[in-house]
Amino acid sequence: MINGAASFWHASLGPPPLRPALDGPLDADVCIVGAGYTGLWTAWALAGADPGLRIVVLEAEHAGFGASGRNGGWLSGLMPGDRARLARDSAGRPGGGRAGVVGLQRHLIDAVREIVEVCAKEGIEADIHVGGTLAVATGAAQLYRLRAALAEDRTWGLGPEDEWELGAEQVRERLAVAGVAGGVFSPHCARIQPAKLVRGLADVVCRHGVAIYERTPALRIEPGRVHTARGDVRAPWVVRATEGFTAQLPGLHRKLLPMNSSMIVTEPLPPTTWERLGWAGSETVRDGAHAYVYAQRTADGRVAIGGRGIPYRFGSRLDTAGRTPAATAAQLAQALRSLLPGVGQPEVAHTWSGVLGVARDWCPTVGVERVGAGVAGGAARASGAGGASGAGGAAWAGGAAWAGGAGGAAWAGGYVGDGVTTSYLAGLTLADLILGRDTSRTALPWVGHRSRSWEPEPLRWLGVRSVYALYRAADRAEGRRPSVARSSRWAVAADRIAGRS
Secondary structure, three states: OEEOOOOHHHHOOOOOOOOOOOOOOEEOOEEEEOOOHHHHHHHHHHHHHOOOOOEEEEOOOOOOOOHHHOOOOEEEOOOOOOHHHHHHHHOOOOOOHHHHHHHHHHHHHHHHHHHHHHHHHHOOOOOOEOOOEEEEEOOHHHHHHHHHHHHHHHOOOOOOOOOEEEOHHHHHHHEOOOOOOEEEEEOOEEEOOHHHHHHHHHHHHHHOOOEEEOOOOEEEEEOOEEEEOOOOEEOOEEEEOOHHHHHHOOOOOOOOEEEEEEEEEEOOOOHHHHHHHEOOOOOEEEEOOOOOOEEEEOOOOOEEEEEOOOOOOHHHOOOOOOOOOHHHHHHHHHHHHHHOHHHOOOOEEEEEEEEEEEOOOOOOEEEEEEEOOOOOOOOOOEOOOOOEOOOOOOEOOOOOEOOOOOEEEEEEEOOOOOHHHHHHHHHHHHHHHHOOOOOOOOOOOOEOOOOOOOOOOOHHHHHHHHHHHHHHHHHHHHHHOOOOOOOOHHHHHHHHHHOOO
């Protein structure tokens, strides 16, 4: 079994062909820090809107090294974060409130289809299969929560065509889940191979004229400038797209918490095993536990399954190689056999871990801060008519109106594990904001949302570890009383500590 090496998704493709590192100071129009989904979709949208823009992407390792190349491969319309909080915090402004959150949900559902279409148009082969997503309950308490969540979704604009309940037999017709009590299905999800998507997207943006510099970590970000050991990049606009790695940047240690998630993938399973399991629709699957697991049937006939493992390391430390404790890999293998006993005793081919970004209020955000013409270190770029860009949004070569003067800082993240689709919408929104466009995306309630900082250590470590210990205790308690149709009090306590109730 391979442990680490970024992920099975990357390892199955072989080593990435590394792009050059930055070889000295550079001027650009937009400098994006992070070559994951957020940074690359932002670059793609900007380059498509104005091919004349000088767009630079800086990446510490290689494109997709972080969560974009390690995730569970769910291209889903699921909305991350606390909808009620987003609605409350954005109430009173155009595009905000409850109606705004409903609009955000519709944009995410549309984004699933749009990404599939973009991949087809751009020639990105990412093992995409639109099979929907299935949440399964293996006890009365889990079924109670799935039904409550379905009822809550109805109040946020999701109709019966967007998701619906399945009885136990209907679930078994799709997948042989042990002890299934019922489930909920949504058609708005596709299975993908995430490393294929991020590598393909990186190739596409390079073809569109974007420069990606790999093995070039950002040491510090400031208005108009990104400092690296290989030279500084000066740009009117600087975009932070670092998600779970944000805590490593100076001044941002408590901005986003790097939450760990771990995965295993089996060796390819024989046809007789698939006959027992079913899963002909290749739906993505999760269970209804508090410390839930998520899974997919891969294009080459494996099962990939993930869960939290060790949720957080003291001081926001990272294991960038993605090595996974043996106990965590064993727990995931046991979770697979418990959920799908028809899988037998498959050999585990690879295990890995990665981090996702979590804001203190569990809400994602897209934001910009504009600065005037006096951006420190801002690159000056002449317009096609020979004039200079400056305050007032003068036209730049390529035709884009540079709104708000010289530029500013932009960022997106905090996807709480639902970033494959969300990052696409965030990238398009960042492009709109940078270009000064008023669109349906720029009015969405996550634009400009602010989350308070995480607590200092050791409170941060104690809080996160306590929350997940309580969730696991809740799952054990519910397992001992499978007929009790309510959540354990341990889970209620965990939700209160986490600020999710």
